[in-house]
Amino acid sequence: MIRAENLCHVYKSSAGDRIALDDVNFSIAKGEFIAIIGTNGSGKSTLAKHFNALLLPTSGKIFIDGLDTTDEKNLWHIRENVGMVFQNPDSEIVAAIVEDDVAFGLENLGIEPKKIRERVDLALDAVNMSGYKKFAPSKLSGGQKQRIAIAGVIAMRTKIIVFDEPTAMLDPQGRREILDMVKRLHAQGLTIIYITHFMEEAALAQRVFVMERGKIILNDTPREIFTNVKEMRRLGLDVPIAAELAERLRKKFKLPQKILTAQELAEALK
Ligand code: ADP
Ligand code: MG
Numbered sequence: 001m002i003r004a005e006n007l008c009h010v011y012k013s014s015a016g017d018r019i020a021l022d023d024v025n026f027s028i029a030k031g032e033f034i035a036i037i038g039t040n041g042s043g044k045s046t047l048a049k050h051f052n053a054l055l056l057p058t059s060g061k062i063f064i065d066g067l068d069t070t071d072e073k074n075l076w077h078i079r080e081n082v083g084m085v086f087q088n089p090d091s092e093i094v095a096a097i098v099e100d101d102v103a104f105g106l107e108n109l110g111i112e113p114k115k116i117r118e119r120v121d122l123a124l125d126a127v128n129m130s131g132y133k134k135f136a137p138s139k140l141s142g143g144q145k146q147r148i149a150i151a152g153v154i155a156m157r158t159k160i161i162v163f164d165e166p167t168a169m170l171d172p173q174g175r176r177e178i179l180d181m182v183k184r185l186h187a188q189g190l191t192i193i194y195i196t197h198f199m200e201e202a203a204l205a206q207r208v209f210v211m212e213r214g215k216i217i218l219n220d221t222p223r224e225i226f227t228n229v230k231e232m233r234r235l236g237l238d239v240p241i242a243a244e245l246a247e248r249l250r251k252k253f254k255l256p257q258k259i260l261t262a263q264e265l266a267e268a269l270k
Contacts, residue, residue: 001160001191002028002051006060009046009214020046022214023060030159033182033192035202035222038211039236044195047211048164051193052082065159080109083153087165089145092152098140099124099133102151109156123155127181143174150181160191167198179204199226199238203260210235227258 009021020043028034036044049055050062053069065081067074086092095101099120106116124130127147137145146166153161163182167175179201186192194205202208203222210218210225212235218225226232226239229247238244246259246268255268 001030001032001065002026002193003063004050004060005062007047007050007057007062008059009043009050009055010058019214021050021057024214024216026209026216026219028191028193031186031189031191032207033186033205034194034207034209035205036193036195036209036211037197037199037202037237042211043214044211045164046214048084048162048193048195051160051162052084053078054084080156081159083156083158083161085146085149085153085161085163085166087168089142089149089169092149093137093145096136097133098129098135098137098148101137101148102155105152105156119155119157120151123151126154126184127151128177141174142170143177146170146174146178147181150178154185158190160193161185162193162195164195165197166194167196167201175201199240202226203240210237223258223260226260 004024004026007021007024008019011018011020024047036047038044046055050057050069051064053075056070062069064078067078069078093101094104102120102123103116106119121130124133127150129144129147129151132140132144137148140148167178170178175198182192182194183204194201196202203226205222208218208220208222208225209216226243229239229243232239240260242262242265243260246255246265249255253269259265259268
């Protein structure tokens with residue numbers, strides 16, 4: 001579904017060049033759920049913007065559904081197939097009424113009003129926000145706003161959704177709501193790319209990319225990534241609490257390696 005080949009991105013400015021993506025290579029299959037983690041400035045958001053050609057490679061290539069993002073005639077198809085959800089819901093919401101906001105992308109596609117209505121209703125239903133159609137987005141909580149932004153993407157029926165730290169500004173309740181949504185979209189067969197600095201969230205993915213200074217330095221299952229506590233610490237990254245606790249308890253108890261979840265830790269201790 002997605003393939004990057006020697007993907008590089010350099011931001012040029014008068015202050016000098018900044019290499020944000022440095023020879024990145026990967027492929028992502030249809031329907032995969034990928035998490036991307038890494039410290040601030042490691043290149044996660046820059047990579048995110050290459051998935052829908054908001055940024056174009058300085059060198060190398062990225063193919064979305066087989067289409068090269070640098071070929072201008074592919075742009076329409078790529079943008080139709082890749083939805084983006086960013087960190088700050090306030091900067092994503094464009095209309096003064098919830099249902100108009102969800103309809104915005106569809107209106108731009110020139111879809112007929114009756115179909116728009118159907119799709120908006122279904123999308124609001126999917127994010128459990130049907131009761132808020134006529135509300136002003138400004139009256140909603142952060143989690144609700146983020147769900148409206150997700151409804152806008154669902155209404156577009158894209159095959160891929162890229163989330164760039166969608167829960168960073170939310171409280172724990174809002175975070176759970178978004179994670180439930182993401183899991184459901186994945187279960188429906190969408191390809192999910194989920195950038196986060198919450199390791200518990202990344203642990204839900206099928207595969208985790210770890211970025212450092214513009215490179216993907218690790219690409220593996222959450223279990224392999226997060227049970228390597230020493231390496232994560234070296235990179236300045238946390239691990240899920242159960243993995244951390246298991247690592248500490250190993251100094252006193254004989255515990256199996258590669259414990260990732262609270263349940264596995266509880267079983268092992270029992
Ligand atoms: P992350 O999302 O992992 O925090 P970014 O992709 O935002 O990382 O940034 C990667 C690097 O590129 C950082 O060093 C950052 O300062 C730089 N950068 C990001 N956006 C720009 C920009 N618009 N102009 C110049 N440098 C940028
Ligand atoms: Mg970022």
